[in-house]
Amino acid sequence: MANKEKAKAYWKENIRYVLILMFIWFIVSFGAGILFKDALNAFKMGGFKVGFWFAQQGSMYVFVILIFVYVRLMNKLDKKYGYDA
Amino acid sequence: MHSLVVEGIGVQNWTYILVGITFTIYIGIAIWSRAGSTKEFYVAGGGVSPLANGMATAADWMSAASFISMAGIISFKGYDGAVYLMGWTGGYVLLALLLAPYLRKFGKFTVPDFIGDRYYSNTARLVGVICALIVSFTYVAGQMRGVGLVFSRFLEVDINTGVIIGMIIVLFYAVLGGMKGITYTQVAQYCVLIFAFMVPAIFISIQMTGNPIPQLGFGGQLADGSGTYLLDKLDGLSTDLGFAEYTEGSKSMIDVFAITLALMVGTAGLPHVIVRFFTVKRVKDARKSAGIALLLIVILYTTAPAVAVFARTNMIETVSNQPYANVPEWFKKWETTGLITFTDKNGDGLIQYVADTNKNELVVDNDIMVLANPEIAQLPDWVIALVAAGALAAALSTAAGLLLVISASVSHDLIKKMINPKISEKGELIAARLSAVVAVCVAGYFGINPPGFVAATVALAFGLAAASFFPAIILGIFYKKMNKEGAIAGMVIGILSMLFYMTKFKFGWFGGGTEADWWFGISPEGFGTIAMLLNFIVSIVIMKFTPDPPMEVQEIVENIRIPSGAGEATH
Numbered sequence: 001m002a003n004k005e006k007a008k009a010y011w012k013e014n015i016r017y018v019l020i021l022m023f024i025w026f027i028v029s030f031g032a033g034i035l036f037k038d039a040l041n042a043f044k045m046g047g048f049k050v051g052f053w054f055a056q057q058g059s060m061y062v063f064v065i066l067i068f069v070y071v072r073l074m075n076k077l078d079k080k081y082g083y084d085a
Numbered sequence: 086m087h088s089l090v091v092e093g094i095g096v097q098n099w100t101y102i103l104v105g106i107t108f109t110i111y112i113g114i115a116i117w118s119r120a121g122s123t124k125e126f127y128v129a130g131g132g133v134s135p136l137a138n139g140m141a142t143a144a145d146w147m148s149a150a151s152f153i154s155m156a157g158i159i160s161f162k163g164y165d166g167a168v169y170l171m172g173w174t175g176g177y178v179l180l181a182l183l184l185a186p187y188l189r190k191f192g193k194f195t196v197p198d199f200i201g202d203r204y205y206s207n208t209a210r211l212v213g214v215i216c217a218l219i220v221s222f223t224y225v226a227g228q229m230r231g232v233g234l235v236f237s238r239f240l241e242v243d244i245n246t247g248v249i250i251g252m253i254i255v256l257f258y259a260v261l262g263g264m265k266g267i268t269y270t271q272v273a274q275y276c277v278l279i280f281a282f283m284v285p286a287i288f289i290s291i292q293m294t295g296n297p298i299p300q301l302g303f304g305g306q307l308a309d310g311s312g313t314y315l316l317d318k319l320d321g322l323s324t325d326l327g328f329a330e331y332t333e334g335s336k337s338m339i340d341v342f343a344i345t346l347a348l349m350v351g352t353a354g355l356p357h358v359i360v361r362f363f364t365v366k367r368v369k370d371a372r373k374s375a376g377i378a379l380l381l382i383v384i385l386y387t388t389a390p391a392v393a394v395f396a397r398t399n400m401i402e403t404v405s406n407q408p409y410a411n412v413p414e415w416f417k418k419w420e421t422t423g424l425i426t427f428t429d430k431n432g433d434g435l436i437q438y439v440a441d442t443n444k445n446e447l448v449v450d451n452d453i454m455v456l457a458n459p460e461i462a463q464l465p466d467w468v469i470a471l472v473a474a475g476a477l478a479a480a481l482s483t484a485a486g487l488l489l490v491i492s493a494s495v496s497h498d499l500i501k502k503m504i505n506p507k508i509s510e511k512g513e514l515i516a517a518r519l520s521a522v523v524a525v526c527v528a529g530y531f532g533i534n535p536p537g538f539v540a541a542t543v544a545l546a547f548g549l550a551a552a553s554f555f556p557a558i559i560l561g562i563f564y565k566k567m568n569k570e571g572a573i574a575g576m577v578i579g580i581l582s583m584l585f586y587m588t589k590f591k592f593g594w595f596g597g598g599t600e601a602d603w604w605f606g607i608s609p610e611g612f613g614t615i616a617m618l619l620n621f622i623v624s625i626v627i628m629k630f631t632p633d634p635p636m637e638v639q640e641i642v643e644n645i646r647i648p649s650g651a652g653e654a655t656h
Contacts (some may be wrong), residue, residue, distance in 0.1 A: 022182065
């Protein structure tokens with residue numbers, strides 16, 4: 001039974017990480033790159049309009065960072081619950 | 086380029102040398118890494134390091150389309166090209182967070198294997214096999230065609246000869262080495278293709294903006310000291326010729342949204358990508374190698390939009406309103422391949438390149454932008470040859486990955502799991518090799534006689550993967566109570582609705598229709614998003630009215646959520 005409780009708690013924390021990271025995933029790509037592109041294009045970074053930059057550059061950099069953050073978080077979480085064997 | 090290498094050995098010889106060297110490496114690796122068991126054949130023995138798997142996944146994923154066509158498509162579509170950039174990278178976040186770790190823990194050989202076991206049903210398995218075969222064959226035909234095209238353009242052999250040479254190479258290492266051979270050749274192929282893509286991009290970025298990093302260069306100022314930003318200049322050139330501003334695009338927002346999501350979800354549902362995560366040792370390695378794969382992919386994907394901007398600006402400046410008699414040599418060369426066509430409609434001897442199709446006199450194929458880019462920018466011969474070697478690496482690595490999915494679907498899912506479960510290990514390995522041979526021949530046939538619908542069906546492949554596998558796998562992991570009735574109904578409805586919409590608007594079946602008739606203004610390329618939602622809804626509704634899955638299946642689901650004890654992949 002204790003094992004089941006532990007697994008449940010682990011899963012809950014995992015889902016929380018996933019939801020937070022997926023939210024950021026959505027905001028940088030569908031948000032900044034598509035839905036709010038026109039508003040962000042009013043601003044410029046060097047030669048880039050900001051909305052355009054998110055769509056063709058920024059979102060992809062964030063995707064990479066998100067996965068590595070998840071890797072780190074989960075490695076820690078696995079250790080905390082003793083699932084890293 | 087004549088000024089640079091006056092007494093050089095020429096593009097053609099450089100191409101023979103570079104292609105020869107890379108092919109020798111691939112064959113050498115294949116001989117060194119022969120597969121001795123089904124486990125080595127299907128999942129490379131399950132002990133691939135995260136770095137090697139990341140590199141192999143990146144090469145597996147980046148096909149002839151990514152290498153040759155994508156930058157060109159972006160350069161003609163401007164902002165709208167972002168659907169491919171975000172769509173084909175964002176899917177890796179879904180893979181790393183939602184699929185790869187759990188599928189690795191499940192520890193099987195193929196995607197239909199997961200579908201069949203999780204949904205305790207051979208019907209589900211069969212639906213999975215059919216989807217995997219359709220998706221993979223569609224894709225692989227395009228790759229073989231890409232191999233043929235590169236051979237014919239750079240080495241001036243017949244396209245069909247090119248396809249056959251490509252078939253022999255792939256046959257050699259896919260049949261001999263299985264997943265093990267493919268993995269290590271893909272590692273080598275990644276190195277070749279990324280080097281080949283970056284070198285010309287860096288050269289051109291320095292030429293145009295003075296910045297050696299293309300990702301920064303295309304947002305920088307022109308190197309001519311005018312203080313003008315490159316993108317502003319291109320926006321100006323585009324509007325002068327009657328096109329939309331480059332950085333604005335012309336698709337509707339809802340369609341851009343739908344296509345991006347369909348490509349992301351489709352990416353995460355593609356069997357040849359998913360299966361790569363079965364080859365690593367532990368669950369944490371699956372997560373890590375997804376991150377490494379995306380990092381390596383993003384190096385090319387963030388460079389492609391820069392190449393697109395450089396190439397388009399260069400092209401407009403070189404040809405627009407110039408006398409046809411004075412065009413550079415590359416223009417004539419690519420004209421003979423039919424990829425550039427010029428018709429002097431108003432008879433003034435000048436090239437009018439404008440948005441208005443009645444007045445436009447120049448048609449340029451997407452693929453030119455990468456293939457001819459080094460020539461347009463007058464780079465040395467060896468760089469031009471390098472692009473050929475890179476394009477071949479991209480096409481061959483993807484073709485091999487797809488062929489493996491096809492052969493595993495037949496030998497493992499159909500023969501071992503459904504037709505003859507008593508088949509011996511040795512027998513299954515022979516079956517796997519034979520089905521790989523047959524798959525190569527079928528792919529080669531389609532490469533030589535490409536069906537007219539190849540372009541349309543590549544989008545279909547993503548839509549199908551999005552509409553079928555993705556919801557079934559996600560629900561299988563995150564929704565313990567999902568049962569076989571729900572999953573099967575969802576997959577069938579998802580696929581059928583996708584097929585219906587594609588054939589209606591692409592081939593004119595079911596009464597056909599034009600852009601004005603699209604549902605909610607969503608193109609067939611974006612419809613995978615709708616079909617995926619349909620799959621989710623149907624699955625959940627049907628599940629509510631049918632029995633829960635057996636207790637032991639629910640326990641399996643609880644078990645795959647825990648990363649420890651990911652044993653080796655088993656039958």
